[in-house]
Amino acid sequence: MLISPREGAVMGAKTWSLLGILPLLLASAAATAGAPEGDSAYERGDYSTAMAEWQSVASSGDATASYGIGQIYRLGKGVPYRDFEKAVYWYQRAAGRGHIPAQYEVARIQFEGLVVPRDIDEMMYWLWRAALSGHAESEVMLGAVYEYGEPGVSANPTEALKWYLVAARHGSPGLQARVLKLADRVRAKMTPAQIEAATWLAGQWAMGSIVQIAGVYEPAEGSHGIRPSGLSFSR
Numbered sequence: 387m388l389i390s391p392r393e394g395a396v397m398g399a400k401t402w403s404l405l406g407i408l409p410l411l412l413a414s415a416a417a418t419a420g421a422p423e424g425d426s427a428y429e430r431g432d433y434s435t436a437m438a439e440w441q442s443v444a445s446s447g448d449a450t451a452s453y454g455i456g457q458i459y460r461l462g463k464g465v466p467y468r469d470f471e472k473a474v475y476w477y478q479r480a481a482g483r484g485h486i487p488a489q490y491e492v493a494r495i496q497f498e499g500l501v502v503p504r505d506i507d508e509m510m511y512w513l514w515r516a517a518l519s520g521h522a523e524s525e526v527m528l529g530a531v532y533e534y535g536e537p538g539v540s541a542n543p544t545e546a547l548k549w550y551l552v553a554a555r556h557g558s559p560g561l562q563a564r565v566l567k568l569a570d571r572v573r574a575k576m577t578p579a580q581i582e583a584a585t586w587l588a589g590q591w592a593m594g595s596i597v598q599i600a601g602v603y604e605p606a607e608g609s610h611g612i613r614p615s616g617l618s619f620s621r
Contacts, residue, residue, distance in 0.1 A: 433464025449483035470500040489516040490524045506538045525553035547584035
């Protein structure tokens with residue numbers, strides 16, 4: 387089902403079968419773009435016209451048009467095949483201009499291993515920035531990253547539970563119910579002290595306190611090349 391890009395940036399269904407999160411974030415994957423003619427063409431399934439219209443404004447720095455082109459390449463709409471390298475290129479252009487769904491999509495492609503080699507550094511960089519803006523899907527993905535760990539990112543159940551609880555506050559009712567199940571899952575692996583700490587951290591986040599990134603993105607033992615953060619962000 388195609389949804390008008392002007393109705394909002396709606397993410398595609400996630401393919402996190404390894405983590406058991408596949409049913410978690412089901413939604414259509416329409417683009418949000420900056421050219422009305424491109425939006426209309428996408429809506430009616432005329433992807434080549436949509437591409438042409440969006441490219442005409444993306445070349446001038448329009449972030450939402452760049453995101454729309456990224457969606458076309460990711461989903462394989464009107465192109466010979468799904469091209470994740472090109473999708474990442476266009477998502478990055480939009481992400482760098484503050485487009486939050488594009489920031490999430492760059493991270494998501496890295497998370498799912500759809501480009502080789504995976505860049506965990508880039509994944510975490512954009513996940514954090516989208517999550518700092520209250521993007522619920524990015525918050526869920528951060529929870530999954532910290533629950534299981536990734537190359538260069540140590541598993542941290544306290545951070546995992548914190549992000550699941552934060553995502554539950556920001557997400558839709560359907561997302562909330564599923565994220566709370568994930569929260570219950572990670573609680574089963576935690577001590578009472580860890581649960582208390584995660585609950586407190588989630589509450590502080592919701593109150594809009596200063597969030598210290600330094601020390602949260604911890605490299606796993608023996609890893610190298612992790613992006614230094616050392617920054618503070620105010621929500």
